[in-house]
Amino acid sequence: MVDVLLGLQWGDEGKGKIVDFLANQYDIIARFQGGPNAGHTLYLKDKKIVLHTIPSGVFHEKLLNVIGNGVVIDPVSFKVECEEIESLGVNLQACMLISERAHLILPTHKALDKASELAKGMNKIGSTLKGIGPTYMDKTGRNGLRVGDILKNDFLERYQILKEKHLTILKQMNMDLQVDVEETEFFAAIAALKKYQIIAAEYWLNEQIAAGKKILAEGAQGTMLDIDFGTYPFVTSSNTVTAGLCVGLGIAPKHVGKVYGISKAYCTRVGSGPFPTELDNEIGEKLRKLGFEFGATTGRPRRCGWIDLVALKYACMINGVTDLIITKADVLDGMDSVSVCTSYQMYGQSTKQFPYDINEANLSPEYTQIPIWDKALSDCKTQSDLPENFIKLLEIIQQETSVPIAFVSNGVGREQLILLQGN
Ligand code: GDP
Ligand code: IMO
Ligand code: MG
Numbered sequence: 521m522v523d524v525l526l527g528l529q530w531g532d533e534g535k536g537k538i539v540d541f542l543a544n545q546y547d548i549i550a551r552f553q554g555g556p557n558a559g560h561t562l563y564l565k566d567k568k569i570v571l572h573t574i575p576s577g578v579f580h581e582k583l584l585n586v587i588g589n590g591v592v593i594d595p596v597s598f599k600v601e602c603e604e605i606e607s608l609g610v611n612l613q614a615c616m617l618i619s620e621r622a623h624l625i626l627p628t629h630k631a632l633d634k635a636s637e638l639a640k641g642m643n644k645i646g647s648t649l650k651g652i653g654p655t656y657m658d659k660t661g662r663n664g665l666r667v668g669d670i671l672k673n674d675f676l677e678r679y680q681i682l683k684e685k686h687l688t689i690l691k692q693m694n695m696d697l698q699v700d701v702e703e704t705e706f707f708a709a710i711a712a713l714k715k716y717q718i719i720a721a722e723y724w725l726n727e728q729i730a731a732g733k734k735i736l737a738e739g740a741q742g743t744m745l746d747i748d749f750g751t752y753p754f755v756t757s758s759n760t761v762t763a764g765l766c767v768g769l770g771i772a773p774k775h776v777g778k779v780y781g782i783s784k785a786y787c788t789r790v791g792s793g794p795f796p797t798e799l800d801n802e803i804g805e806k807l808r809k810l811g812f813e814f815g816a817t818t819g820r821p822r823r824c825g826w827i828d829l830v831a832l833k834y835a836c837m838i839n840g841v842t843d844l845i846i847t848k849a850d851v852l853d854g855m856d857s858v859s860v861c862t863s864y865q866m867y868g869q870s871t872k873q874f875p876y877d878i879n880e881a882n883l884s885p886e887y888t889q890i891p892i893w894d895k896a897l898s899d900c901k902t903q904s905d906l907p908e909n910f911i912k913l914l915e916i917i918q919q920e921t922s923v924p925i926a927f928v929s930n931g932v933g934r935e936q937l938i939l940l941q942g943n
Contacts, residue, residue, distance in 0.1 A: 521775060522735040522736075522771055523736050523737070523776075523778040523779070524736070524737040524778075524780065525538060525542065525739060525780040526779075526782065527739060527742030527781075528742060528781045528782060528831075528841070529743070529787055529788070529831070529832070530787075530788065530789035530795070531558075531745055532742075532784075532788055532790065532815070532816065533783055534845075534848060535738065536561045536562045536571060537561065537563075537847070537929065538782055538927075538929065538937075539562075539738045542736060544583075546577070546736040547582075547583065547584065547734050547735065548584045548725070548728060548734070548735045549575040549578075549584075550587075550588050550725065550765075550769055551586070551588055551740065552588045552590045552764055553764045554592070554758055555650060555655070556572040556573050556593075556597045556625070556817070557572075557652045557741070557756060558741065559572055560572075560740070562576055562579070567608075571605075572597065572817065573591065573597070574601055575587070576738055577738075578605060578612070578616070579610065583615065584615055584617060585617070586618075586619070586721055586725065587721075588769040588770075589619040589769070589770065590759075590767060590768020591619070592622065592625050593623070594624075594651060595624065596706055596709045597650070599708075599712045616716055616717065617716075617721060617724065618667055618716055619718075619721035620667050621666055621668065621721070622666060623655055623659045624664070624667060624669075624670075625652075626682060626683065627702035627705075628683050628690070628697070629654040629655045630649065630654075631686070631697055633651045635690055635693045636653065636693075639693060643792075645755075645793070646792040648815075648817050648818050652758075653756075653757045655757075656757035663685065668718065670713060670714060670718075671714070671718065675710075725769055726771065737768075739760055740758075744835065745760055746760040747759055749761060751794050755793075762779050762839040779841045780841070780926070781836060781844050781845070783835075783845070783847070785827060785848055785849040786824065786827050788813050788823060788824050788825075790818070790822045796825075796828055796861070796864060797828045797861045798825040799824060803855075804824040808822065808824045811824070826858070826860060826861055826885075828861045830864055830874055832917070833922075834874035836923050841921075844918075844925045844926060845926055845928075846917065849897050849929065849930050850931055853896045857890065858890045858892065860916055860917075861887055862916070863886045864884070864885055866882060866883050872920075891909055893908070894909075902938060903938055905938075906928070906938070914928070914940075924940075
């Protein structure tokens with residue numbers, strides 16, 4: 521059986537914390553897409569850890585962590601991340617398995633990412649510049665290099681062919697590049713990658729399912745960044761939705777059980793692209809300050825706004841969410857009131873459908889306002905502690921999405937999570 525946990529907004533919903541919390545109910549945590557563009561934060565006692573490619577179950581003993589075929593790996597940043605986690609006493613050689621089918625990010629993929637963003641100018645995606653887009657392009661273009669290839673005799677030759685292809689493209693884009701230093705680093709990192717267990721993960725995972733083991737698939741990014749269903753072209757280059765786990769791990773849909781969908785109690789986005797409920801004013805700044813909304817991977821300030829239930833309902837539909845988890849509720853404690861977008865006004869009409877192409881000039885969110893509660897959510901321990909006005913907010917979310925809320929997260933710590941009974 522496989523449950524999946526994924527973001528329902530534009531990423532950074534708090535997936536790392538929730539995976540870390542749920543991890544002890546599972547035998548295996550598996551990443552199925554994305555790569556070092558992800559930044560998943562969790563706390564080990566008081567120490568803040570940000571994971572990029574390594575699954576968030578890594579601090580739980582007895583758990584195994586899989587990096588699936590759908591993930592793209594940058595050996596250089598992966599080596600740094602592994603060393604950091606190993607310095608904390610985790611034996612990654614024992615508890616981490618990597619699919620031989622996962623694709624490799626080359627130094628020239630990162631250069632191509634930069635060149636592409638430069639060429640787009642004002643229309644840039646706001647990419648993390650980790651080489652994600654160009655690597656997935658080579659994957660679908662059938663040119664990519666995979667983790668399993670590093671064990672083959674012709675790896676160097678194949679690397680050179682792909683590198684030369686990239687350098688030619690870069691030259692056409694007026695970027696004459698030397699990658700000697702990066703290349704030395706890359707090959708040192710490839711040698712380090714060989715230390716870990718590289719396996720036929722699709723066979724291994726299916727054997728584990730047959731043996732009755734429980735797997736939690738950990739999504740990266742969020743539904744509104746999905747290549748098919750997100751705010752294209754301002755998206756990432758992978759399928760971040762539930763269906764992505766089947767192709768990103770080699771697990772058939774019939775094995776999928778619960779779908780945990782995570783949403784903040786408000787909304788953020790980092791990078792360019794439409795964001796209907798964005799607050800480009802002092803209220804948005806307050807949310808950023810109270811929620812400490814700065815990118816876990818790039819440090820960029822995140823754009824902030826109110827929760828958007830049109831987008832959330834859409835995300836629940838695409839993913840088949842069975843259990844909603846609302847995070848960062850405590851951040852709203854500091855606001856004067858809370859607004860919830862329940863529909864959009866578009867071309868003079870009210871709609872609850874997320875449009876194909878958002879033209880923000882012709883769209884205005886329609887809000888329901890909720891007065892702020894009289895008791896800090898950060899002090900609440902159980903459902904019965906929750907203030908009435910916050911319960912009203914939860915009811916509106918459930919009503920609009922038709923999905924029950926399973927948990928409310930009210931702090932960064934693993935234990936700062938309130939289970940909602942009867943849901
Ligand atoms: P992810 O990419 O979905 O794993 O999320 P990030 O780690 O990028 O960003 C979430 C941020 O919010 C991290 O700094 C978390 O420590 C923090 N966080 C998670 N849950 C809560 C919560 O309930 N309350 C508060 N105040 N912070 C939270
Ligand atoms: P986690 O897993 C938030 C955004 C980038 C950019 C767009 C494309 O931590 O939630 P890419 O580097 O993929 O080419 O960037 O997607 N983005 C994220 N935003 N959280 C993430 O991951 C993100 N990964 C990519 O900011 O707008
Ligand atoms: Mg993040």
